[in-house]
Amino acid sequence: MKTCYLLLGGLALGMNMGMFSLNADASESPHILGGSLGYGSQELKAKSGDYDAGDSFTSDLYYRYMLNEHFGIEAGYFAGTGGVVSAFVDIIGDIKNLSYKGVRGAVYGEYALSSGNSLYAKVGTAYSQVSYEVGDQERDSNDMGFYGATGWQYRFKSGLGLNFEYQYVPMDELQLQGVSFGMSYRF
Numbered sequence: 685m686k687t688c689y690l691l692l693g694g695l696a697l698g699m700n701m702g703m704f705s706l707n708a709d710a711s712e713s714p715h716i717l718g719g720s721l722g723y724g725s726q727e728l729k730a731k732s733g734d735y736d737a738g739d740s741f742t743s744d745l746y747y748r749y750m751l752n753e754h755f756g757i758e759a760g761y762f763a764g765t766g767g768v769v770s771a772f773v774d775i776i777g778d779i780k781n782l783s784y785k786g787v788r789g790a791v792y793g794e795y796a797l798s799s800g801n802s803l804y805a806k807v808g809t810a811y812s813q814v815s816y817e818v819g820d821q822e823r824d825s826n827d828m829g830f831y832g833a834t835g836w837q838y839r840f841k842s843g844l845g846l847n848f849e850y851q852y853v854p855m856d857e858l859q860l861q862g863v864s865f866g867m868s869y870r871f
Contacts, residue, residue, distance in 0.1 A: 724862015738770030786812025829855030
């Protein structure tokens, strides 16, 4: 009987220690703020035809709320404008000064490769305001479509994270794709 009490006491102590270790991992904050800068291509599908609008510099700011250790929801603001090649395309092309800005929402999922090291994907929708010039006329339009991204990230124990990402955003009028480097902070 004494052995049974010792076994039950040891089991209870082990379970309590296990719960404390679970609480240590669960106490990690679900809130993440981040941003990235990138470079990519943009293609405009205007009513007057399709145009290769050249390259673009992109930026992205976001807030992510982690529902558990693998899944979260994300809201962000993104913007972009023509890059180096686009400056030359503006000289010889019909489309000039193409820029965009907008908001996006996505579901986020990650797969841990090792401690702090993971692959991730984002799937959602984006709403943007696109502006450009055709001839001497300035045009503005609103566009909505798919938002997708996949990437790799490393999160340090301090909460700081670094990531490298590929984004694909095919909307009705503007198609964007590119790579970006970003930083985030879990607080």
